[in-house]
Amino acid sequence: MGALSEAEISSLDAWWRAANYLSVGQIYLLDNPLLERDLEPDDIKPRLLGHWGTTPGLNLVYTHLNRLIRERDVNAIFLAGPGHGGPAVVAQAWLEGTYSELYPRISYDKLGMLRLFCQFSFPGGIPSHAAPETPGSIHEGGELGYVLSHAYGAALDNPDLLVAAVVGDGEFETGPLAASWHSNKFLDPVHDGAVLPILHLNGYKIANPTVPARIPREELVSLLNGYGHEVLTVEGSDPHDVHQQLAEAMDTAHDRIREIQRAARDGEEWQWRPWPMILLVTPKGWTGPHEVDGKLVEGTWRSHQVPLSETRNNAAHRRQLQEWLASYVPGELFGDDGVPVESVRSLAPAGVRRMSANPHANGGLLRKPLVLPDFRDHAVEVTEPGASVHEATRVFGQYLVDVVRDNPDTFRIFGPDETASNRLDPVYAVTDKVFQGAIWDVDEHLARSGRVMEILSEHTCQGWCEGYLLTGRHGIFSCYEAFIHLVDSMLNQHAKWLKTTRGIGWRADISSLNYLLTSHVWRQDHNGLSHQDPGFIDHVVNKKAEVVRVYLPPDTNTLLSTMQHCLASTHYVNVVVSGKQPAFDWLTAEEADLHCARGVGIWDWASNDGTESGAEPDVVIAAAGDVPTLEALAAVSLLRTHLPEVKVRFVNVVDLMRLQDDTEHPHGLPHAEFDGIFTADKPVIFAYHGYPWLIHRLTYRRSNHANLHVRGYKEEGTTTTPFDMVMMNDLDRYHLVMDVIDRVPGLGQSAAAVRQLMVDTRRRARQWTRDNGEDLPEVRDWTWTGDVEPGRSPSVDTSADF
Amino acid sequence: MGALSEAEISSLDAWWRAANYLSVGQIYLLDNPLLERDLEPDDIKPRLLGHWGTTPGLNLVYTHLNRLIRERDVNAIFLAGPGHGGPAVVAQAWLEGTYSELYPRISYDKLGMLRLFCQFSFPGGIPSHAAPETPGSIHEGGELGYVLSHAYGAALDNPDLLVAAVVGDGEFETGPLAASWHSNKFLDPVHDGAVLPILHLNGYKIANPTVPARIPREELVSLLNGYGHEVLTVEGSDPHDVHQQLAEAMDTAHDRIREIQRAARDGEEWQWRPWPMILLVTPKGWTGPHEVDGKLVEGTWRSHQVPLSETRNNAAHRRQLQEWLASYVPGELFGDDGVPVESVRSLAPAGVRRMSANPHANGGLLRKPLVLPDFRDHAVEVTEPGASVHEATRVFGQYLVDVVRDNPDTFRIFGPDETASNRLDPVYAVTDKVFQGAIWDVDEHLARSGRVMEILSEHTCQGWCEGYLLTGRHGIFSCYEAFIHLVDSMLNQHAKWLKTTRGIGWRADISSLNYLLTSHVWRQDHNGLSHQDPGFIDHVVNKKAEVVRVYLPPDTNTLLSTMQHCLASTHYVNVVVSGKQPAFDWLTAEEADLHCARGVGIWDWASNDGTESGAEPDVVIAAAGDVPTLEALAAVSLLRTHLPEVKVRFVNVVDLMRLQDDTEHPHGLPHAEFDGIFTADKPVIFAYHGYPWLIHRLTYRRSNHANLHVRGYKEEGTTTTPFDMVMMNDLDRYHLVMDVIDRVPGLGQSAAAVRQLMVDTRRRARQWTRDNGEDLPEVRDWTWTGDVEPGRSPSVDTSADF
Numbered sequence A, B: 001m002g003a004l005s006e007a008e009i010s011s012l013d014a015w016w017r018a019a020n021y022l023s024v025g026q027i028y029l030l031d032n033p034l035l036e037r038d039l040e041p042d043d044i045k046p047r048l049l050g051h052w053g054t055t056p057g058l059n060l061v062y063t064h065l066n067r068l069i070r071e072r073d074v075n076a077i078f079l080a081g082p083g084h085g086g087p088a089v090v091a092q093a094w095l096e097g098t099y100s101e102l103y104p105r106i107s108y109d110k111l112g113m114l115r116l117f118c119q120f121s122f123p124g125g126i127p128s129h130a131a132p133e134t135p136g137s138i139h140e141g142g143e144l145g146y147v148l149s150h151a152y153g154a155a156l157d158n159p160d161l162l163v164a165a166v167v168g169d170g171e172f173e174t175g176p177l178a179a180s181w182h183s184n185k186f187l188d189p190v191h192d193g194a195v196l197p198i199l200h201l202n203g204y205k206i207a208n209p210t211v212p213a214r215i216p217r218e219e220l221v222s223l224l225n226g227y228g229h230e231v232l233t234v235e236g237s238d239p240h241d242v243h244q245q246l247a248e249a250m251d252t253a254h255d256r257i258r259e260i261q262r263a264a265r266d267g268e269e270w271q272w273r274p275w276p277m278i279l280l281v282t283p284k285g286w287t288g289p290h291e292v293d294g295k296l297v298e299g300t301w302r303s304h305q306v307p308l309s310e311t312r313n314n315a316a317h318r319r320q321l322q323e324w325l326a327s328y329v330p331g332e333l334f335g336d337d338g339v340p341v342e343s344v345r346s347l348a349p350a351g352v353r354r355m356s357a358n359p360h361a362n363g364g365l366l367r368k369p370l371v372l373p374d375f376r377d378h379a380v381e382v383t384e385p386g387a388s389v390h391e392a393t394r395v396f397g398q399y400l401v402d403v404v405r406d407n408p409d410t411f412r413i414f415g416p417d418e419t420a421s422n423r424l425d426p427v428y429a430v431t432d433k434v435f436q437g438a439i440w441d442v443d444e445h446l447a448r449s450g451r452v453m454e455i456l457s458e459h460t461c462q463g464w465c466e467g468y469l470l471t472g473r474h475g476i477f478s479c480y481e482a483f484i485h486l487v488d489s490m491l492n493q494h495a496k497w498l499k500t501t502r503g504i505g506w507r508a509d510i511s512s513l514n515y516l517l518t519s520h521v522w523r524q525d526h527n528g529l530s531h532q533d534p535g536f537i538d539h540v541v542n543k544k545a546e547v548v549r550v551y552l553p554p555d556t557n558t559l560l561s562t563m564q565h566c567l568a569s570t571h572y573v574n575v576v577v578s579g580k581q582p583a584f585d586w587l588t589a590e591e592a593d594l595h596c597a598r599g600v601g602i603w604d605w606a607s608n609d610g611t612e613s614g615a616e617p618d619v620v621i622a623a624a625g626d627v628p629t630l631e632a633l634a635a636v637s638l639l640r641t642h643l644p645e646v647k648v649r650f651v652n653v654v655d656l657m658r659l660q661d662d663t664e665h666p667h668g669l670p671h672a673e674f675d676g677i678f679t680a681d682k683p684v685i686f687a688y689h690g691y692p693w694l695i696h697r698l699t700y701r702r703s704n705h706a707n708l709h710v711r712g713y714k715e716e717g718t719t720t721t722p723f724d725m726v727m728m729n730d731l732d733r734y735h736l737v738m739d740v741i742d743r744v745p746g747l748g749q750s751a752a753a754v755r756q757l758m759v760d761t762r763r764r765a766r767q768w769t770r771d772n773g774e775d776l777p778e779v780r781d782w783t784w785t786g787d788v789e790p791g792r793s794p795s796v797d798t799s800a801d802f
Helices: A006-028 A055-072 A086-095 A098-102 A110-119 A147-155 A175-186 A217-226 A239-265 A315-327 A359-365 A392-406 A425-429 A458-470 A482-501 A536-540 A556-568 A589-598 A626-642 A671-678 A693-699 A722-728 A733-743 A749-772 B006-028 B055-072 B086-095 B098-102 B110-119 B147-155 B175-186 B217-226 B239-265 B315-327 B359-365 B392-406 B425-429 B458-470 B482-501 B536-540 B556-568 B589-598 B626-642 B671-678 B693-699 B722-728 B733-743 B749-772
Strands: A075-080 A161-168 A194-201 A229-235 A275-281 A389-391 A411-415 A452-454 A474-480 A513-518 A548-551 A573-577 A582-584 A600-602 A619-624 A648-653 A684-688 A708-711 B075-080 B161-168 B194-200 B229-235 B275-281 B389-391 B411-415 B452-454 B474-480 B513-518 B548-551 B573-577 B582-584 B600-602 B619-624 B648-653 B684-688 B708-711
Touching: A006 A055, A006 A086, A006 A110, A006 A239, A006 A315, A055 A075, A055 A086, A055 A161, A055 A194, A055 A239, A055 A275, A075 A086, A075 A147, A075 A359, A086 A098, A086 A110, A147 A161, A147 A175, A147 A194, A147 A458, A175 A194, A175 A458, A175 B175, A194 A239, A217 A229, A217 A275, A217 B217, A229 A239, A239 A275, A389 A392, A392 A411, A392 A425, A392 A513, A392 A556, A411 A458, A452 A458, A458 A474, A458 A482, A458 A513, A474 A482, A474 A556, A482 A513, A482 A536, A482 A573, A482 B482, A513 A556, A536 A548, A536 A573, A536 B536, A548 A556, A556 A573, A556 A589, A582 A626, A589 A600, A600 A671, A619 A626, A619 A671, A619 A733, A626 A648, A626 A684, A626 A722, A626 A733, A626 A749, A684 A693, A684 A733, A693 A708, A693 B693, A708 A733, A722 A749, A733 A749, B006 B055, B006 B086, B006 B110, B006 B239, B006 B315, B055 B075, B055 B086, B055 B161, B055 B194, B055 B239, B055 B275, B075 B086, B075 B147, B075 B359, B086 B098, B086 B110, B147 B161, B147 B175, B147 B194, B147 B458, B175 B194, B175 B458, B194 B239, B217 B229, B217 B275, B229 B239, B239 B275, B389 B392, B392 B411, B392 B425, B392 B513, B392 B556, B411 B458, B452 B458, B458 B474, B458 B482, B458 B513, B474 B482, B474 B556, B482 B513, B482 B536, B482 B573, B513 B556, B536 B548, B536 B573, B548 B556, B556 B573, B556 B589, B582 B626, B589 B600, B600 B671, B619 B626, B619 B671, B619 B733, B626 B648, B626 B684, B626 B722, B626 B733, B626 B749, B684 B693, B684 B733, B693 B708, B708 B733, B722 B749, B733 B749
Parallel strands: A075 A161, A161 A194, A194 A275, A229 A275, A411 A452, A411 A474, A474 A513, A513 A573, A548 A573, A619 A648, A619 A684, A684 A708, B075 B161, B161 B194, B194 B275, B229 B275, B411 B452, B411 B474, B474 B513, B513 B573, B548 B573, B619 B648, B619 B684, B684 B708
Antiparallel strands: A389 A582, A600 A648, B389 B582, B600 B648
C-alpha cells in the first residue's frame, strides 16, 4: 500500500545492491572483481583505506534520487556531506556509465570494474573521498561542515535545479553546518532552485555517538523545524520497508518544493513556507558485517572505516568479506562480462540527467564570462598625485553597479553584514539584499530577490560563494580583513580543489574566488586589536602558486583596475586588500592600468634618483598597501625637505607575487628585473601592509635581500587614531625616515639632526594624540606637494623598459 | 502583581539608568561629566568611537543579575557575547567600585568618572570592547561567536558557579555559536556549574535585521527548544514592564537550574532535563535618541555605533545628546561629588560577589599548578637509536592517565571525536567521555561525568578549552593537524588576550593553551589531500613571540618531555606536532630531556664530522618533525654507505623558535650559537615537517642563510603510502641525498653515480608503490643500523658546550 510496487522496490534494491557491491569492491579488492572464485589473499589490497560506514546510506539516497529524476524528469545534482564515502559516489558514476565516458580506461565492463576497484585509495589512483576527480561532485566533503552552504550556492539562480545535500550526523555537529541551515532564509523561490537536505542519522562518528542521534527525537525535530524545515522521517533497518518509506518521502518532498515554487512564481502573496527535508535514520555500515570477532560492527562506530581489517591475512575475515560481497548477489546484477544487466542499467537516468553527468557539477562548462565595464569609465580624475581624495571601495561600488546591471543572473555579492560598512552600498541603486524573513517598513534595500547576500557567518558566505562559482557563476566576497581568518580552512579546501582540477582534463575552469578585504588592520578605529589581523595573506600564499594571487592596490584607480582583472580571471583565488576610508589618489586610470599590469613599478614622480639617466639611488623606499604607501610617500616628502641630497627611488608593489622569483610563482619577477627595480646593493626600506616577515619569505632568494628592511604590522594595536596605529608598529613616516638615515651610509651631521627631529616629532605626535584624541595636525593635513621635482607631471615607471 | 515591588523596580531602574548614563558618557564626553552645564563642543570627543546599540541591553541584564546575586547569594560571572558593548561592562565595574580598586586613577568620584569617560576608546586609554583590561571579563567579544563555548568552559568543575552569557542576535548567526548551543549535552549537573544563556533579540546587526528576529517567533522558540532549552521570554519596550518580566524570568531560570542540579546531585535517576534560557526582546539602542535628522534610530540598526555622530559641530545633535543624558536624571543617581548615591551604591553585591570582582573571571588567581608525573616514569626504554618502535601519542596517553588521576577536577582533554583515533585512549582506564545524551549498552567509555570532552566541532572544543583555562584550570586540545585551521581566528583572539594581559598587573597568569596536533600531514593514509595542511604553525608564529611556542618532537620520549614542559607552563600558546603511527625511538629519557631543554642539538651518534675534535662538516643535515627526522637519518645512512667520505653533521630541532635569533624570540638562539651548530658557511639540508619557507622566514637573518636548503610540504598529496607522500614532496631520503650531492662542492665521479642511483631508486620506489600498493620493502624494512660509527653508544649534543 505504498508508493512503490514490489517490482519497483526490487529494482531499486538491485541498483542499491550493485552500488554497495561496487563500493565494497573498491575498498577491498585487487582482483576477482566478480567473485568468480573464493577470495585469496592476493585478491585483497595490502592496505585497506576508506570509509564504509556512511557509504550504504549515500548509495541509498542516490538510488532513490535517480528514481525521482527518472519519474519526474528532475534536474538534480548530489552533494555528499560525508564525502569520505567516496566509494559510493564513484560507484554510482560508474553504474551510470559516466565514469567510463570520462575515464575510458575504467571501462564499463569487467576489466573496467577491476580497474575501478584497484585505483581506489591506491597509489597512482584516486582519493578515498569524493573529490575533484569524481564525476558529478562539486564538494569534497573531506572537511565536514560545508555541504548545505555549497548546496544553496549551487541552487541560486538555477530555478530549475534540485540540489540534494546529504548531511552527515557528525557533520551536523560542526559550526559551519549549524549556521548554514538558515540559508533557506536567503533562497528566493522565484528565481532560485531548491535544496533538499537529507540528514542521515546513522548514529555515530569515528568513535562516538552523534549528538543529534542521542537527544530526544522530538528535540531534534523541533530543532529542524526551528531551522525552517518540514521534517519527513524515514527510519528503519529493513531495506524493503525503508525503500518504501524513502520513495514516499522523496515524492512528498518534491511535491512540497514544487508547491512552494509554484506559489511564489504565480505571485501569490508572500508568506514564509518551511521547506521539506528528509531525516533518514538507518544503521551505520548497513548491510556490512554485523559482528566481527565477536563485536558488534553494523550499526556502530566500528563500521566507520574498514569493518574487516585483516582480510588479507585472516582467513575468517576473508570469508566474512566473501559472504558480505556475495550477499549483494552480484550474479544477478552484472553479466559475466562485468556489464550491469539491462534491468539495472535501465535505472540510470539519461544523459545529463545522470547526476554524475549534470553540467552544473562541472560549472566551467556552463560559465560565461562576465560582462564587465571598462574600469576607466568609473575611474576618478587625478590631476596630480595626492591632489584628491576618494573612498576606494565606494568608487568600486559604483563599478559594481554596472556589473550587477549587466549580469543580472550570474553575479552575486556575498558578505557578513558589511556590504554597506565596506562602502559597496552604491549597488543598492540597482539591486537589493535578498531575505526571506519578515521585511518591515523601516528596512532599507531588503527584498525577496536581490544580488547581495548577507548573513553574519563568514563560513556561510564563503560556502555560498564557492557553490555559486563551482556551478559556473561569478561572485565577490567582501569581508573585514581580520575575520576572513574564519574561513582559512575553507580556503584550504577550495585552493586544493582548484589545484587538483587543473590536472583533470574534463573539468572546465571556473571563475576565480575573489576576496575584497577591507576595514583592514590600519583602520579599525571603532574596534581595535581584536579586529586587526593582516595574516590571511600569509595563509593564502602557502597554497599552490598556480592558484593564488594577492593584490594591494594603493589607491582608488588601482583598486578598480585590479578588480576588473580579478573579475575576468578564472581558477584563481584572488585576495585584494583595500581600505574603505577617504584616501589620496595617486594614479590616473591610465597609470593605474599600466601599474597593475606590471604589478610593481618605480614611481618616478616620487623619486629623485635620476632613474631616467640610469643613475642609482642611495636608497629605495618601497610600499605595498594603501596606508604604507601614504606613509612611505610622506617619508619621501620629509627626506626631500630635510635631506634633499639623499637620492630616493620610490617603488610601489600592487601584485605581491611579483616579489617572488619566476621559478616560484608565475607572476614572479626574474632576478634581473627585480634587481633593476630594487637595485642589487642599495638599502631598501619596505613599508608593508601586513606581517613584515612575509616580505622576507618572498624575497629571500633576491641578491639584495640582506639590504631589505621591512616595516609592517607587528601585532600592536588598540582603538586609537590612524596615525597612532602606524606609530605603534613603527610603520609611520618619521620612523621610515629614521630607517633611511640608519641605513644609508655616509650621511653626515645634518642627518643625525634630522633623525633627532624625527624622534622628537614622534614623541610630540604621541603626546598630541593622547591629549587631543586626534592625530597631529601636520599629519592630518599633510598633502603630497609634488615638491620633489616641481613642475613634473606624474608618470609611472616610464624608465623601466625591461 | 509581579515579583517586584514598585520600590524594587524603581531601584533597579536607577542602577540601570546610572549604568546607561555612564555608558553614554564614555562614548561622548571629554568634560562636564555630571552635566552641570549645557554641553559645549569642547565637552565632546573629537572622534566618537564605540557601540551604543547593544549597550542598554547588556546593562539591563547585568542589573538584573545583580538583583539575583544579592537576593540569593549567587556566585556568578557575566560574559558579554556582544563584547563591542564595552561601555556597559566598564560602567558596571565602575558602579560596583571594582574599577577604582584596580585602577586607582579612575577613582570613585567625579574626577574618576571624568577619567572613565575620557579614557574610553581614546588614545592611551582603553579599547572600545570588553577586553582584558575590563574587570570581570574573560571574553573579548570582538569576534563574535564564542560566548557560549567560553561560558560552558568556565562552568565546568565549578559546581557552584552560574555563568550568565548574553548572546547577541547577530552573533546568533555565526557558525561557532550555532554549534555551541549543544554544549549543554556535555555539562554534568552534578560536578559542573550552570550556564544561563540570554539571547538578546534587539533585532539588528550593523546594517541588517537579524535572522532570529525575523523568522516566525514560534520557529525561533522551536529552534531553542531543539537546542535543549526551556525558553523564558521577556519582551517589551516599557522599562517598568520589562523590569518586572525580567526579574521573574531570572528567578524562574534560577529555580529551574537549582532543581536540575538538586535532582542530579541527589542521585535521582538520570533523565535529560532542558536547561532554562532567557529570550530577551528589547529595542536596539533602547533609551537612546529615538529619531535623528528625521530618521528612526532607536530600535533600528542606525543605533549600532554612535547614534548622534556630529555632536561636536552640530548644535542640534549636541542638544539631543544633552537631552539623552539628562533623561537618565543623573542628579538622582550621583552626588555633586560624582559618587553614586547610597540608594544606588547599595545595589551592588558585596566583595567577590560583584561580577566585576569575581575571581573566576581572573582565573590565574585560582589556578593551582598541575600535579605532573615525571615523564621519565613513562619513558620508553631505548637501548640504541632506532632499535625500537612506539606510537608516541599512545605512550603520552599513558602519561595522561597519571595527570587525570592526580588532578581529578582541574584538568580536561578536549577534542573533536579524535581522542581514540589520536591514540590517547589509554586515559579511558581512569576516566570517561562526558555525555548527557542517551547512553546505550554498546557505547564505550561514555558516562555522565568524565574528563574527556568530544564534539565534532573544533570551534566548540577550542571555546570550552579557553573558557576552562581562563577560569584557572588546565587542559589539552588534541586535533587533526589540518583541521586546527578551523580555529585560526579563535587562536588569534586568545593570543591577543594573552599578549595584552601580560601588561595588566592585576591579571594573574593562566595555564598555557596546549595543542597536540597529530594525524599530521605525512600520515593521512585514509584521507589524503583534504586532510593535509601543516600551516597552523605558520599562522601561530605570526602572533607575538612572547606568547607562542612550537615544538616538533622527533620521537616518543621527546614528546613526553615536551608535553610535561607545556603542561607546567603558563600564559603561552604551545603547539606540539607529533605523529600517532608506530615510529622509531631515537633518544633515551635522559637524552630527550636534555635535547628538549636545549631545543636544538647535534646528534653526534648520527654525525661523522668529528664534531668532538672541532672539525667542520662538509654538510649539515637538519630535521624538524618526526617524519623528516626519519627521512634525514635514512639519508645519513645512505650517505654513510655510498659516500662515506662526506662528513655529515646531523642536527635535530625540537623547539622551532630556536631558529630565530634571540632579539626576535625569547627562545631564539644567539647568532654565535646558531653558527656553532649550523656552521657559518657549509651547506645545510633541512628536512622540515611543514611548508619549507617558514624555515627561511625564521632564519633569514642567519649568516649562513644563503646555504640553507629546505625540503618540506609543498601541497602535494593524496591517499597513498607514507613513502610516496614524502617522495611527492621531495622530502624523501633519496632526494635529500641528491640535495647533499648537489650542494657539497668537490665531490667526484662516484658522487655522480650515487646521485643517479638515488634517481633510479626513487623511480623504482614509485613504480613499486603503484604496482603493489605498498612502500618499497627496503624502505619499509629500513632500520638505523648504527653503522655510522659502530660501537658508539648514542649521545646527544655532548660537544656543544657553548
